[in-house]
Amino acid sequence: MAHLDRRRFLQLSALAAAGGALSACGGGTSGTSAGGSGKITVWSWQGPAAMMKQLVPAFEKQFPAIKVDVQDIGNPAIWDKITAGLAAGGQGLGDVLHIGVDYLPAYVEKFPDGLADLSPLGAGKHKTAFAQGMWETVSRDGKVYALPWEANSAGFYYRADLFEKAGVDVEALQTWDEVIEAGVKLKEKTGVQLLGIDKPATQADSANLFQMLLQLQDSFYFDMQGNITIDTPQAVTALTVIKKLNDAGLVADMAGGWNTMISSIKKGSVAVQAMPTWFGGIIEETVPAEKGKWKVRLPPAVAAGGKVSATVNSTHLAVANTSQDKAAAYAFAEFVLTRPENQVAIYKGKGIAPALMKAYDDPVFHEPSEFFSGQKKGEIFLDALKQPSYVTNYSADYPRALKAVTDAQGKVLLKGADPATVLKEAADLVAQQTGRKVLR
Numbered sequence: 321m322a323h324l325d326r327r328r329f330l331q332l333s334a335l336a337a338a339g340g341a342l343s344a345c346g347g348g349t350s351g352t353s354a355g356g357s358g359k360i361t362v363w364s365w366q367g368p369a370a371m372m373k374q375l376v377p378a379f380e381k382q383f384p385a386i387k388v389d390v391q392d393i394g395n396p397a398i399w400d401k402i403t404a405g406l407a408a409g410g411q412g413l414g415d416v417l418h419i420g421v422d423y424l425p426a427y428v429e430k431f432p433d434g435l436a437d438l439s440p441l442g443a444g445k446h447k448t449a450f451a452q453g454m455w456e457t458v459s460r461d462g463k464v465y466a467l468p469w470e471a472n473s474a475g476f477y478y479r480a481d482l483f484e485k486a487g488v489d490v491e492a493l494q495t496w497d498e499v500i501e502a503g504v505k506l507k508e509k510t511g512v513q514l515l516g517i518d519k520p521a522t523q524a525d526s527a528n529l530f531q532m533l534l535q536l537q538d539s540f541y542f543d544m545q546g547n548i549t550i551d552t553p554q555a556v557t558a559l560t561v562i563k564k565l566n567d568a569g570l571v572a573d574m575a576g577g578w579n580t581m582i583s584s585i586k587k588g589s590v591a592v593q594a595m596p597t598w599f600g601g602i603i604e605e606t607v608p609a610e611k612g613k614w615k616v617r618l619p620p621a622v623a624a625g626g627k628v629s630a631t632v633n634s635t636h637l638a639v640a641n642t643s644q645d646k647a648a649a650y651a652f653a654e655f656v657l658t659r660p661e662n663q664v665a666i667y668k669g670k671g672i673a674p675a676l677m678k679a680y681d682d683p684v685f686h687e688p689s690e691f692f693s694g695q696k697k698g699e700i701f702l703d704a705l706k707q708p709s710y711v712t713n714y715s716a717d718y719p720r721a722l723k724a725v726t727d728a729q730g731k732v733l734l735k736g737a738d739p740a741t742v743l744k745e746a747a748d749l750v751a752q753q754t755g756r757k758v759l760r
Contacts, residue, residue, distance in 0.1 A: 358645045359387040360652060363402070363414035365395035367670035368469075368635075374669070375662055379655050386648045399423060406431040410642030415649035419466060421457055421634045422714045428465055429716040436639040437463040441650040446658050450675040451631065453709030458636050466636035467657045468675035472596035473618070473704035474532045474630045477603060479591045480615040480693055482510050493620045496533070496561045503570040506591055514570035515592040516584055517562070519733040521726035523577030524719075529594055530729060533558035535630040536622050538710040541721040541750075546713065547759040548750050550721060551743035557622060559739035563732050571733065582606055594619060596632050597701045601671035604691045611691045618704055629704035631712075634675060673701060680705075717754045724749050 362372060369392035376388045391414065393401055398418070405413035406427060417435075419427065427434055443464040447455050454468040476490075483490050486509035488502045503514035518526035534540050539554035549555065565571050572590050574580045584590050585606050593599060603614060618628040637653040639646050656662055663674035664682045674680070685698030715721075724746035731737035747758045 358385070358648060359389065360415040360643070360645060360649045362388060362390040362416040362418075362652065363393050363398060364390065364418035365393055365398050368418060368666075368672065369393075371666040371669050371672070372656060374665070375656055379652060382655070383648070383651060386645075386651065388652055402427070405640075406434040410434060410640055413640040413642055415640055415643040415645070416653055417638045417640055418469070419636050419638050421636070421712070422718055424458065424466060424636060424638070425714045426716040426718065427638075428460060433641055435465045436641045436643065436646050436650075437465070438467065438639060438650055439464045441647060443467060443650070443654075446654075449658060449678065451677055451705040451709065452707070453631055453711045454634060454675045456711040457634060466638035467653050469635045469637055469657055470598070470672050471631050471675035471705055472598050472633045472673055473701045474536065474632045475594070475596055475599065475616055475701065476619040477593040477595060477600060477614060477616045479512075479588070479610075479613055481613045482506060482512055482588075482591045485510055490615070491617060495620050495624055495626075496622055497564075499620055500561075500564050500568055500570065503565065503591075504568055507570060510591075512589065512591050513572040514565065514590065515594060516572040516574035516581060516590045517566075517729075517733065518574045518577055518580075519571070519730060520573075520575050521730050522575045524722060524726070525577070526574075527722060527726050527729055530558050530562060530725065532594060532619065532630065532632055533561055533622055535632055535710060535712060536619065536627050538627070540710075540712045540714075541718065541725065542713045542715045542756070543759060544711065544713050546715055547757045548721070548747050548754075549759050550725060550747040550750060551740070552759070554622075555743050556740045559729065559732060559743060561622065562729065563736075563739055566733050567736075597673040598671060600692065600697060608691075612693050614691060615693050615695060616697055616700060618700065627707075629707040629709075631705070631709045677705070717750065717756065720753050721746075721750050 364372060369390050373390045376390060379388060380386065402413065402417055405411060446467065450468045451471040454471055458464060458466040458468055478490055483506060486506040488505055493499050493502055507513060517529060534554060537554040537557065539549060539552055541548065541550050543549050572584060574584065585603060593603065600616060621628050637657060639649040639653065643649045658676060660676060660679040660681065663676045663679040664684060666672050667674060668684055680702050685702060686696055688694045689697045728742035728746040731742045732739055750756065751758045
């Protein structure tokens with residue numbers, strides 16, 4: 321799953337320009353059976369689409385009046401297609417839409433009638449079934465716009481063999497300042513750099529480490545009221561950590577994005593991938609011969625005693641308001657996302673970490689991983705999901721904020737700029753572009 325593509329802000333340009341709400345949508349709910357009837361279309365991409373297709377026979381057996389067509393639209397193509405459909409008043413949209421956490425707020429704000437409110441269909445009964453903070457990401461002003469699918473926690477994947485050679489106990493690292501000290505020692509002993517960042521921001525999603533460091537401090541680009549928080553003390557601290565890493569010669573340039581990063585894993589040119597839950601499967605697929613050389617832990621805290629857990633991204637299933645049978649569409653989303661056995665099957669098939677907490681009762685999440693040196697990887701991330709979670713407000717203006725932040729980060733990494741100065745400039749720019757207030 322190419323989750324990184326979700327943050328390609330260009331896919332939201334049409335949405336940001338549209339600005340207005342949809343006119344009242346004409347879709348209705350037939351309600352001719354417990355879960356509706358007729359044929360529904362589901363839009364998703366690659367791995368998730370493949371797994372939902374496998375669940376269709378069981379669903380149609382239980383709901384014989386409903387026929388399901390799961391379509392692999394592709395990622396990031398799906399964002400263009402959903403955006404265009406919403407901008408056209410909902411015309412041509414699928415019934416069930418797979419949406420990333422960074423796109424859902426924009427769709428709700430710009431097209432308030434574009435997605436169906438799932439509350440009348442019974443979504444509320446699942447409110448406490450998901451990981452902490454998930455319900456707040458899919459609901460607003462008393463309405464529920466989607467059901468949570470996956471919940472990806474911040475992770476710290478590392479080459480245990482390299483750190484062992486350098487005499488570093490990674491599990492003992494408590495803060496990112498200690499990580500920097502360990503990185504210097506690692507480079508001296510092995511010649512390998514600590515981690516990689518797309519320094520010139522050749523791809524929109526080059527601020528993943530910065531965002532993770534923010535979320536570990538219960539902060540992001542906007543607060544829950546929509547105020548700009550790009551240059552808060554937490555943000556300055558996060559970018560200062562990145563500057564220290566870079567100044568110490570520990571950051572490899574990943575210009576080119578995904579392909580460059582995958583190449584670096586194959587070459588062994590960096591020792592750490594500070595990436596979410598789902599990335600473990602990518603590492604296994606990329607370097608299967610390195611079984612037993614990798615380990616994973618939750619990331620060190622930004623400051624002593626700080627948080628080491630954060631839900632950094634997620635995806636959801638929504639229902640288009642123009643669906644001719646919302647009950648049938650919701651029934652399928654509910655079938656996929658609220659039944660533990662289905663979420664376990666999806667995890668076994670594609671490694672997609674469920675937001676549904678009951679799914680984690682299955683033994684698969686508690687088994688040792690041969691690739692990750694016998695660690696119970698599932699339990700590591702489960703511990704994170706059980707912790708109180710900061711609810712991230714991406715807002716409709718996330719694309720603008722992301723562009724401003726990656727530009728600021730580039731100035732720090734390539735020109736040695738002062739983090740506080742460039743973040744203030746970024747915050748003021750986003751305020752000028754959006755009319756939002758900067759919270760200082």
